[in-house]
Amino acid sequence: GAGVSQSPRYKVAKRGQDVALRCDPISGHVSLFWYQQALGQGPEFLTYFQNEAQLDKSGLPSDRFFAERPEGSVSTLKIQRTQQEDSAVYLCASSLGGQAYSNQPQHFGDGTRLSIL
Amino acid sequence: SQQGEEDPQALSIQEGENATMNCSYKTSINNLQWYRQNSGRGLVHLILIRSNEREKHSGRLRVTLDTSKKSSSLLITASRAADTASYFCATDGFNSGGSNYKLTFGKGTLLTVNP
Structure with missing residues (x-):
């Protein structure tokens, strides 16, 4: 079945450039999270x-x-004027319910590995 | 900041042996979850244990929770080479000013299962 999809998988940018990372959560999932690893x-x-x-x-x-x-589905994480310390893996996760539903697992995408030169 | 701290940081065992990983946390929680992450991939949810539960099983996994000691353990029995991955504990709940959705992860235990 379709899981959480992130694009691009790898992104290399020069310091000072802007980047945009995309996340397609599981269809119907209310909650969406971004993490930095x-x-x-x-x-x-x-x-x-x-x-x-x-x-x-x-x-x-x-x-x-x-x-x-x-629109409550696809999400974009944008980083402006990137710096070297922004280099990391950016993970997106989604879960079915809203914030009232704490007993739910989060489903993760494979992440975008961002490298700032 | 890291709420959970896994121990050990790295663990190397032979196939068929059991692997035990521990997690300690600092503040009160609603739930504690364990996740697995293979190299270069996202995290995969393994098991969730609620604060009023003491033990939970799922297949070859056994999780315990001791809220008085603010600690949890993950036991993987009869390990396989495919279990090689990083394992993270994650807590939610009162540490986030009442929010119950925000997960705080530890640094993880890197488990290597040698064939």
Whole structure:
């Protein structure tokens, strides 16, 4: 069956460029999450959407990071004026219910590996 | 910041042996989940244990939770080479100001099962 799809799988950009990372969640999933995973570390929460509403963006490292989910399905994570410390794997996850449903697994995509030169 | 801390950081065993990984966390939780991550891939959900549960089984997996010690363990029995992966615990709940959706992951245990 269709899982969470992320594109591109790999992205190389020069410092200062803007990048956009795409996430296609599982159809019908209400919740969507973005995580950042540094090498050898666990994922770190960036932001959370319930349908099209961004309910939590407390993990975004700076105002250069912006995420949207305008129609409540596909989401895009945009990073402006990229810096070397932005190099990481960016993971997207979705789950079926909204924030009231805590007992639900999150389904992850394979991530986008971002390298900033 | 990392809520959970897995122990050991790396574990190497022979096929057929059991593997035990531990996780400690700092604040009260609603649930604790374990995930597996193969190299270059996303995380795969293994098992969820609620704060009012003490033990849970799923196939060759056994998870325990001790909320008084703020710790959990994941046991994989009769390990196979295909179990080689990183294993993460993740907590949700009160550590996020009441939000129950936000997962906080540990650094993971890298398990290598040698054939």
